[in-house]
Each structure stands twice: as structure tokens, then as C-alpha cells.
Amino acid sequence: MTxxxxxxxxxxxxxxxxxxxxxxxxPWRPPWPRRDGHRLPLxxxxxxxxxxxxAWLSQALQMGQGAMIGGRLMLALDPGALRRLSQGRLTVxxxxxxxxTTTTAMLAAALSELGEVASNSSGANMPGGLVTALAQSPEAxxxxxxxxxxxxxxxxxxxxxxxxxxxNLSRDQIDRVGEVSRTERAIRDALHTLDGVTAxxxxxxxxxxxxxRDVAHPVWVSVGSTWQETAARCPRCGQPVxxxxxxxxxxxxxxxxxxxxxxxxxxDGTEIITPEGGRVPLELRLPGRVNARNAAMAVAAAVTxxxxxxxxxxxxxxxxxxxxxxxxxRLGTHRVRxxxxxxxxxxxxxxxxxxxxxxxxxxxxxxxxxxxxxTSWLWDVPFERLRGRSVVASGERATDLxxxxxxxxxxxxxxxxxxxxxxxxxxxxxxxxxxxxxxRELVIRC
Numbered sequence: 001m002t003x004x005x006x007x008x009x010x011x012x013x014x015x016x017x018x019x020x021x022x023x024x025x026x027p028w029r030p031p032w033p034r035r036d037g038h039r040l041p042l043x044x045x046x047x048x049x050x051x052x053x054x055a056w057l058s059q060a061l062q063m064g065q066g067a068m069i070g071g072r073l074m075l076a077l078d079p080g081a082l083r084r085l086s087q088g089r090l091t092v093x094x095x096x097x098x099x100x101t102t103t104t105a106m107l108a109a110a111l112s113e114l115g116e117v118a119s120n121s122s123g124a125n126m127p128g129g130l131v132t133a134l135a136q137s138p139e140a141x142x143x144x145x146x147x148x149x150x151x152x153x154x155x156x157x158x159x160x161x162x163x164x165x166x167x168n169l170s171r172d173q174i175d176r177v178g179e180v181s182r183t184e185r186a187i188r189d190a191l192h193t194l195d196g197v198t199a200x201x202x203x204x205x206x207x208x209x210x211x212x213r214d215v216a217h218p219v220w221v222s223v224g225s226t227w228q229e230t231a232a233r234c235p236r237c238g239q240p241v242x243x244x245x246x247x248x249x250x251x252x253x254x255x256x257x258x259x260x261x262x263x264x265x266x267x268d269g270t271e272i273i274t275p276e277g278g279r280v281p282l283e284l285r286l287p288g289r290v291n292a293r294n295a296a297m298a299v300a301a302a303v304t305x306x307x308x309x310x311x312x313x314x315x316x317x318x319x320x321x322x323x324x325x326x327x328x329x330r331l332g333t334h335r336v337r338x339x340x341x342x343x344x345x346x347x348x349x350x351x352x353x354x355x356x357x358x359x360x361x362x363x364x365x366x367x368x369x370x371x372x373x374x375t376s377w378l379w380d381v382p383f384e385r386l387r388g389r390s391v392v393a394s395g396e397r398a399t400d401l402x403x404x405x406x407x408x409x410x411x412x413x414x415x416x417x418x419x420x421x422x423x424x425x426x427x428x429x430x431x432x433x434x435x436x437x438x439x440r441e442l443v444i445r446c
């Protein structure tokens with residue numbers, strides 16, 4: 001804050017007159033470093049131009065958003081592009097199994113109170129997508145990047161973030177990422193190498209708490225959790241983890257002494273309790289308790305980085321959709337709400353959002369590389385909760401989905417093309433829930 005009470009803008013600070021006049025500020029507090037994109041080496045700038053042109057062509061031909069293909073080309077032309085493009089910025093990495101894209105968008109919106117922010121708002125969260133995001137805002141002094149949890153260790157080692165936002169870990173894409181316990185250990189090891197990093201952590205998730213347990217600057221946030229299966233055993237000793245009677249993940253512990261830390265921030269219904277004990281109401285345009293959890297994490301991180309809490313809450317609450325998620329589109333006589341659910345934990349949250357409605361549901365499931373080839377996760381989703389609704393199984397793996405729905409005693413029809421599935425339903429509102437690549441194709445088509 002400036003003396004006038006207004007937040008200062010990134011890059012507004014005068015250059016220091018000399019060194020040693022004051023102790024160096026921690027990497028997560030103002031003043032921020034200046035950023036000058038024109039100092040990039042010629043090789044990096046040429047890679048940016050060529051990669052940007054290819055990304056634009058991909059969009060123009062409606063082959064995709066272009067972030068990944070453009071970024072991969074940049075990295076092929078300049079393998080050091082991610083490191084060079086991240087230098088001179090304060091970088092925040094957001095990782096976890098679910099909620100990354102929404103939390104990243106919320107945090108980027110909140111931090112725009114302080115200045116220009118580079119961010120991968122499209123959800124392209126592997127190195128190619130990160131390079132594209134940074135290249136699109138070469139002079140932004142602040143970057144908020146969603147990072148696939150499997151890539152977090154290598155990305156963190158390259159960009160050296162000042163802040164890491166750790167959301168949750170649950171089983172997802174076992175054929176690509178492996179067991180979730182291995183992911184937790186990899187994130188833990190990566191954090192150990194980041195001197196001075198601040199970790200904003202969902203302390204109701206035992207796996208993320210374990211990963212951040214030894215971080216020098218933790219910010220513990222209690223947001224609750226509806227998915228406990230993958231943290232049923234202690235990540236430190238393997239014994240059973242017990243939770244409180246409420247069963248929402250708050251207040252867990254193990255006989256070995258590893259237990260949930262006392263939170264500085266707490267989500268209590270539709271209010272956030274601040275470290276000072278104040279209560280700030282959340283008024284979100286995005287639906288469901290899952291987005292209240294995402295918002296609480298984003299607000300805690302934004303305030304840690306210097307944004308006034310009221311401003312953070314206001315900017316977070318202004319978002320109505322994120323990368324096409326929760327968007328409602330018109331298709332003939334239907335109003336179609338687009339929802340993304342990629343794994344059992346994400347589906348648990350989506351089913352909560354769908355509860356109480358009798359509208360028909362179209363489910364689209366693919367199993368490409370970005371989704372994970374293994375569809376056995378379908379058997380961990382409580383599809384039984386869809387009984388009594390009109391359900392259509394669609395996508396490239398519609399048959400696998402239909403088998404699971406049959407065992408769940410959910411009457412359904414099977415039609416691989418999602419849009420055709422919508423058109424065969426009675427006129428009115430339809431919820432279309434898709435996993436990653438199926439959802440991406442729907443967004444492009446819209």
C-alpha cells in the first residue's frame with residue numbers, strides 16, 4: 001500500500017539510489033522487480049515470433065487454441081525459453097489435481113489490482129503452454145501459471161517461483177502420472193530446493209500438507225474437502241488418517257503425530273475468515289462450493305502478495321466463466337451448460353453441482369494422451385447419483401461409460417457425438433459434462 005491508501009502498481013517504484021540502504025524484501029513482497037522484454041536474446045525473440053505465428057495459424061484454422069503447439073515450437077527453437085521468459089518476474093505456480101484453471105484465473109484477476117499479469121488462462125499447463133503465456137506478456141512483471149502436477153518439479157526448478165499455491169492431490173491419469181503418493185513426494189522434493197518460497201496450501205488435504213510441511217513460509221488455508229479416498233493413509237508413515245466427525249477434511253491426524261496445521265485462512269460457508277479474525281463475504285458468479293474453495297485459495301494468495309482483501313474478493317467474484325467452463329450456449333432449442341470433470345474427485349464436485357436438478361445430462365468421455373488412456377477411473381465415480389435423470393453416454397469412450405452407467409442402474413442411451421446427443425433430447429436446458437479433450441473440442445466448436 002502507498003501512503004495514500006491505494007495499492008501501488010507493479011513497476012511504479014523508482015529505481016534504488018544505492019544498495020544496502022534497507023534489507024532485501026522477501027520474494028513475495030513489494031517492491032517488485034522491473035521487467036524488460038526487449039532484453040531477451042535474439043534466439044528467444046525469434047522463437048517467440050515463429051511460435052506465435054504458428055499459434056495464430058492454429059486458431060485461424062480452428063485446429064485448437066494454439067498455446068501448446070506454439071509453445072512446443074518455441075521450446076524446440078530455444079530450449080531455454082521458459083527460463084529466460086520467467087527471469088525478472090515474480091512468478092506464482094498453481095498446482096494440484098483439480099481446480100487449477102479456475103484458481104489461476106481468479107488469482108490473476110485479483111493480482112491485476114497491482115499491475116499487468118502474464119497467465120495461461122486457456123488451461124494449457126505443460127511447459128509449452130507456460131512459454132506461450134509468458135511470451136504473450138513479455139513485459140508483465142508478475143506471472144500466475146497453472147502447472148500440471150506431474151510437471152511441477154521441473155517447472156519449479158526452471159522458473160524459481162516466489163509463491164506456490166498447492167490445491168489438492170487425488171488419483172488421476174495413473175498411466176501418465178502414476179500413483180498420487182509419488183506425485184506428493186516429487187512436489188515435496190521440489191519445494192525443498194526453493195529457498196524462500198511461500199506456499200499457500202490447502203491444509204485440509206493431507207497430501208499437499210505433507211508436501212509443504214517443511215516450507216519456510218507456509219500459508220495454511222482451510223477450505224474443506226469432499227474427496228478423502230486418496231489421503232486415507234498418512235503420506236509420512238502409511239498409517240490410517242482420521243478426520244473429524246463432519247467428514248469434510250478439516251481436522252485430520254495420524255497416530256505418528258502428523259496432523260493438520262492450524263489455518264490462517266478459513267472458508268466458512270460463503271464467508272472467508274481472515275488471519276485477523278475478520279469475516280469477508282464471498283459473492284461469486286461461478287456456481288458451487290468447489291468454486292468457493294478455489295476463491296478462498298486465490299484470495300489468500302492474493303492478499304499474501306499485497307492485494308487488499310476487499311479488492312481481491314471483488315475481482316475474484318467478477319468471473320462468470322473460466323476457459324469456457326460454466327458457459328451456457330444455445331444449440332437449436334436447447335440451452336447447454338458446459339461443465340468439465342476429469343477424474344473421480346472432480347466428478348464428486350460436479351455431482352454436487354448437479355444435485356437437485358432434473359435436467360437431462362450428456363456425458364462425453366475421451367481417452368487420449370491428455371486425458372489418460374486408462375478409463376478405469378469411471379468405476380470410482382458415484383454415477384448412481386444420476387438415477388432418475390435422462391442421461392446420454394457420449395464421446396470416444398461412450399461404450400466404457402455406458403457399461404459403468406449400466407452397473408450404476410442409471411438408464412441411458414449411447415450416442416458418441418455429444419452435439420447429436422443434445423439434439424435428440426427434449427427442448428430446454430441440458431448439462432453437458434465432458435473430460436479434458438472432449439471439453440476442449442466443445443469449447444472450440446462454440
